[in-house]
Amino acid sequence: MNTVLKLEELAMLLFGACTFSLLDYSWWWFAGLFLVPDIGMLGYLINNRIGAFTYNLFHHKGVAIALGLTGVFMANEEWQLAGVILFTHSSFDRMPGYGLKYEKGFKFTHLGEIGK
Numbered sequence: 001m002n003t004v005l006k007l008e009e010l011a012m013l014l015f016g017a018c019t020f021s022l023l024d025y026s027w028w029w030f031a032g033l034f035l036v037p038d039i040g041m042l043g044y045l046i047n048n049r050i051g052a053f054t055y056n057l058f059h060h061k062g063v064a065i066a067l068g069l070t071g072v073f074m075a076n077e078e079w080q081l082a083g084v085i086l087f088t089h090s091s092f093d094r095m096p097g098y099g100l101k102y103e104k105g106f107k108f109t110h111l112g113e114i115g116k
Helices: 003-021 027-033 034-045 048-060 061-075 077-094
Strands: 106-111
Touching: 003 027, 003 077, 027 077, 034 048, 034 077, 048 077, 048 106, 061 077
Parallel strands: none
Antiparallel strands: none
């Protein structure tokens, strides 16, 4: 993945952190929940198809934005928090090249093959 895309993901990660700072939560919530989206990897214990689906569900920025905006419109900070965590975590994962997964296997992503 080229440097420009990595910098773009870093900017989105920083944007997510700034957005979190607008919420009424302590920073330990951010640190404690930051890796929760990786629970999506558990689908790989079943098979590649389920694994790709669950991983992508927990790492899709569109899902993150939808959750966050739902929280804004419903005035629900828990939904906003979920959206911010998913968005920020997804940006963090994409910086080293962990993109959305194909059903072919965990190392096959929309950003290219991991470890290649």
